[in-house]
Amino acid sequence: MNLPKRKQLRLKGYDYSQNGAYHITICTKDKEQILCSIVGDGLSAVPKTELTDTGKMVENSIVYINKYPDVTVDKYVVMPNHVHMLISIHNEDAGKTDIDIPEIIKRFKSYTANSFGDELWQRSYNDHIIRGQADYDETWQYIDENPIKWNLKKDERM
Numbered sequence: 001m002n003l004p005k006r007k008q009l010r011l012k013g014y015d016y017s018q019n020g021a022y023h024i025t026i027c028t029k030d031k032e033q034i035l036c037s038i039v040g041d042g043l044s045a046v047p048k049t050e051l052t053d054t055g056k057m058v059e060n061s062i063v064y065i066n067k068y069p070d071v072t073v074d075k076y077v078v079m080p081n082h083v084h085m086l087i088s089i090h091n092e093d094a095g096k097t098d099i100d101i102p103e104i105i106k107r108f109k110s111y112t113a114n115s116f117g118d119e120l121w122q123r124s125y126n127d128h129i130i131r132g133q134a135d136y137d138e139t140w141q142y143i144d145e146n147p148i149k150w151n152l153k154k155d156e157r158m
Helices: 053-067 101-116 133-152
Strands: 020-027 036-039 048-051 071-078 082-089 126-129
Touching (some): 048 053, 048 071, 053 101, 071 133
Antiparallel strands (some): 020 126, 071 082
C-alpha cells in the first residue's frame, strides 16, 4: 500500500543545538481549546489569558525548560489551543549545547501529555530559526500580541 510521505518539518542538515533563537509553536490535539480562555475584549479591557488547570501545568513545564544548561525561554504565551515559545540556546564555550531543540520539545510534550493523562498535542510542532535582531523583535511582538489577535480572529474560527 502506498502511503503519503510526511513533509519533513525540520530544516535538513541544520544543527538545532547551536547558539541561536527559535520560535516554536505547538498545537493541541485536534486544536482543542483546553489550555486557556482569552478574556477582556473591549476598548478598556486588553485581552489576556486565563489559564485552565491544564494550561497552568503547561505553563509550569515551559518555565521548567529554563533549567536546561545554556537554554532559556525568552518569551512565551499559552493560547487556548496552542503555545508559542521563543527559545534561545547560548553556550559560550563550544557554541552549541548538549541538548537540541527537538529533544527539548520531545521532553516537554512527553511530560505534559503524561501529566494530562491523555493525548494533549498534535504530532510534531512548527519551528522557525530566528535570523537576526529584527526577526527576533518581530517574533517577540507576535507572541506578545497573540491574545489580542485571537479575539480579532474569533469570528473566523466559528
